[in-house]
Amino acid sequence: MQLVFMVVGAMTILGIGFAMMPALPPVPPELIAFQNGFNDILLNAIQFLRYFFSPMLMWLALGVISTVFLAEPIYHAVMWVLRKIPVLNIK
Amino acid sequence: MWSRIKFLSITLVALGLTTVIFSSPTSAWDGDLPACENVPDYTTALQADPRYNADTISFVVFKRSWSGPFLNGNPGIALTWNAEYDYLKIQISGQSGNVSNVLNSQVDNALIINADGTLTDTGNYNFGVSDVTCITAVHNVVYDSTYTGSTSYPDPLNVDTGTIDAPPSEPCDWWDLVCVAQKIYLSVSSGFTNMLNAFNEFVTNIGEIFVPGADNEDIFTTTFNDLNTTMRAKLGFLTYPFDFIGGIINTLMTLVDSDSKVEWHCGLGGQSQNGVCAGICAPNVLGENSVCLDIAGLEKKFPALWTTIIFIARMVLVIGLIELLRKKYYSIVKA
Numbered sequence: 001m002q003l004v005f006m007v008v009g010a011m012t013i014l015g016i017g018f019a020m021m022p023a024l025p026p027v028p029p030e031l032i033a034f035q036n037g038f039n040d041i042l043l044n045a046i047q048f049l050r051y052f053f054s055p056m057l058m059w060l061a062l063g064v065i066s067t068v069f070l071a072e073p074i075y076h077a078v079m080w081v082l083r084k085i086p087v088l089n090i091k
Numbered sequence: 092m093w094s095r096i097k098f099l100s101i102t103l104v105a106l107g108l109t110t111v112i113f114s115s116p117t118s119a120w121d122g123d124l125p126a127c128e129n130v131p132d133y134t135t136a137l138q139a140d141p142r143y144n145a146d147t148i149s150f151v152v153f154k155r156s157w158s159g160p161f162l163n164g165n166p167g168i169a170l171t172w173n174a175e176y177d178y179l180k181i182q183i184s185g186q187s188g189n190v191s192n193v194l195n196s197q198v199d200n201a202l203i204i205n206a207d208g209t210l211t212d213t214g215n216y217n218f219g220v221s222d223v224t225c226i227t228a229v230h231n232v233v234y235d236s237t238y239t240g241s242t243s244y245p246d247p248l249n250v251d252t253g254t255i256d257a258p259p260s261e262p263c264d265w266w267d268l269v270c271v272a273q274k275i276y277l278s279v280s281s282g283f284t285n286m287l288n289a290f291n292e293f294v295t296n297i298g299e300i301f302v303p304g305a306d307n308e309d310i311f312t313t314t315f316n317d318l319n320t321t322m323r324a325k326l327g328f329l330t331y332p333f334d335f336i337g338g339i340i341n342t343l344m345t346l347v348d349s350d351s352k353v354e355w356h357c358g359l360g361g362q363s364q365n366g367v368c369a370g371i372c373a374p375n376v377l378g379e380n381s382v383c384l385d386i387a388g389l390e391k392k393f394p395a396l397w398t399t400i401i402f403i404a405r406m407v408l409v410i411g412l413i414e415l416l417r418k419k420y421y422s423i424v425k426a
Contacts, residue, residue: 004310004311007311008310008311008314011315011318014318014322015314015317015318015321018318018321018322018325018326019325021325022325023324023325023327024325024326024327024328024329025327025328026327026328027327027328027330027331027334028328031328031331035334035335035338036338038335038338038339039338039339039341039342042339042343043342043345044371046342046343046345046346048367048386050346050355050367051355051357051367052401052404053401053404053405053408054354054355054405055346055354055355056354057405057408057409058346059346059347060280060412061408061412062343062346062347063283064412064415064416065412065415067416068415068416068419071419071420071423072419072422072423075423
């Protein structure tokens with residue numbers, strides 16, 4: 001419960017800090033329109049890929065690509081833990 | 092020599108996976124649904140509700156994970172099974188052989204079980220197999236004389252309040268490479284899903300250590316939302332890069348969020364998507380008429396050519412993914 005008060009308190013102080021600072025200019029509507037347009041194009045491309053390769057295969061491809069990206073840090077993290085166990089004698 | 096053997100093995104696995112992908116356009120479900128644990132006490136509210144009918148509501152289906160949104164955050168769904176299409180009977184009998192088709196169906200008169208055990212009437216509702224974590228019978232299930240299910244499966248007449256397991260899968264014949272490849276594929280995908288679920292549970296449990304009690308979630312949510320609103324108003328254009336990246340991630344998540352992994356088709360049969368099947372259109376090119384690049388028209392007009400093209404494309408993709416994994420594996424091991 002103390003942790004809750006601490007986090008909420010910190011967020012409140014941050015909120016007060018933000019409330020006191022002057023407001024910066026908002027995002028130009030052209031940029032928001034560009035962002036929406038880009039997301040629409042990306043969504044259409046994904047839908048086309050799902051049609052062409054099937055949703056299941058695209059889901060698997062996303063999983064494999066994520067695995068490839070995450071494999072190295074996970075491997076190093078696991079090896080770091082294993083090296084801390086003297087019985088295993090991993091260098 | 093070894094490199095040739097490895098190449099041959101990879102090619103065989105790729106061919107097997109590709110064959111599986113083509114032989115099972117829908118995601119076949121071949122595992123046991125786990126027991127319904129830690130579900131809210133729904134039985135009292137369900138049986139006390141005037142909409143509850145013991146003759147028609149037989150089963151309760153719970154979502155795979157309650158952490159994400161499921162029909163406005165409700166964790167469970169009570170089903171009124173249509174007597175004409177007794178889907179679960181088909182599932183238990185194993186005659187369909189594909190529970191995805193069964194569970195991707197529309198359900199009539201669905202009652203949603205809320206987290207506090209109350210009920211909400213939603214009328215019709217579509218849901219997919221990936222939504223389901225378990226099925227629980229709320230009373231004895233009586234099957235009529237037309238039931239022709241597998242005799243190797245425990246007698247479904249004995250199903251009482253509890254979990255209904257899937258029928259045991261038949262072992263593959265030694266010569267049936269498609270069956271073996273399908274088993275391998277299902278094992279890998281099941282293991283991957285279980286790994287993700289375990290990781291999700293781990294993160295949830297870690298979160299619960301630091302955020303004890305469900306009431307505190309509201310406090311955090313309200314405070315965070317207030318801070319987020321204030322921060323956005325003050326930081327203005329500085330938040331744009333984060334919104335841009337967030338938008339891209341949200342769009343990419345459509346690959347994961349979709350319940351149904353059923354293959355799409357623009358020809359006869361299958362599940363069609365209007366956005367894809369209509370083609371890419373440029374409006375008002377010829378007067379007020381649009382000009383469309385109808386890529387999906389190939390499937391309708393030249394189905395044999397279409398089948399060949401997607402076979403090659405999918406095989407190339409699968410081989411590419413396996414090669415990607417192989418290269419990553421050796422780059423890590425040799426490093």
